[in-house]
Amino acid sequence: MRRSARWGLALATLALATACVVAGRDADPADWPGIASMQSVxxxxxxHECGATMISQSWALTAAHCVETARIEGGRRAIQYVPDADGQLVRFGPMIVTIGAGDLRRVTKGTVFPVKGITVHPGYTRGHPERGNDLALLHIDGAWTGPVARLDGLTGSVDSFDPPYMELMVAGYGKTGEQATSQEAASRSGRHLTAPMMVLQQADLPKIGGEACKARIAELITQYGLQDDYAGVSVTPDTQICAGAGYADSCQGDSGGPLAQWGNGGAGPVQVGVVSWGLGCGRQDSPGVYMRVSAYAGWIARETGITPTVTPAAP
Known part of the structure; x- marks a missing residue:
């Protein structure tokens, strides 16, 4: 996903998709248990930096590229670092998560928590979400008492991953287009908030088959002249899901947020993916790539202590 403008780096035209939902609509946070905004202060x-979902009282799931420059200071507080003009990382400020907000300008008591620990998947290559394993876990300081996301293969399961039995949706506070500008808001107390989108958005996305996605990504890399930067990059269906084929899409600021499936006997959404990367936002025949959470159910359970309630299905 793309970095926010605050990082002081020019956004390339062909940016990784880390932003807001393109061609989406206002979402009800009650339909997205555990939805969260990961922020720097x-x-x-x-x-607002990235999306996330609370998956237990103490843990949130997000993308590794959202936290790759963060540090734990004093053994108890996550601090975000950003590059200066020379590319050196400098301290910016603490990381927090704001949970369950339909509008980031309206935050209620008991929904904001500092982050005290970060666990990045050991297979992640820093600076390269396109190479996979783009997952991280955030340990919050406190206990969230609201609803949490059900994860496919860990605390939830899906009936089918093929049409017409499933419906995929993505949600986030990211940009509504590649050229969209961020929004700003100020409270009476002097709190100032910057986010790609203040109101939670959601969009329906068609699932793209693994082999078709691999072929399309390869075509786009060649079309955009990115063979050197993306040498060896592909899509691994066992650990990644592709969704979206233009128009509706995830974008900058949506990274780390949920891709969910409905249609499970009325039991509500099951999170099947985490927003990871893509070539542009909402471009024709350009799918977004999401980490497949069922492939990482064992790792998530080991790191968080969450007890699995289902047996992971074969990818």
């Missing part, structure tokens, strides 16, 4: 300024 500098003084009284708050910056």
């Amino acid at each position: 500098s003084g009284r300024d708050f910056y």
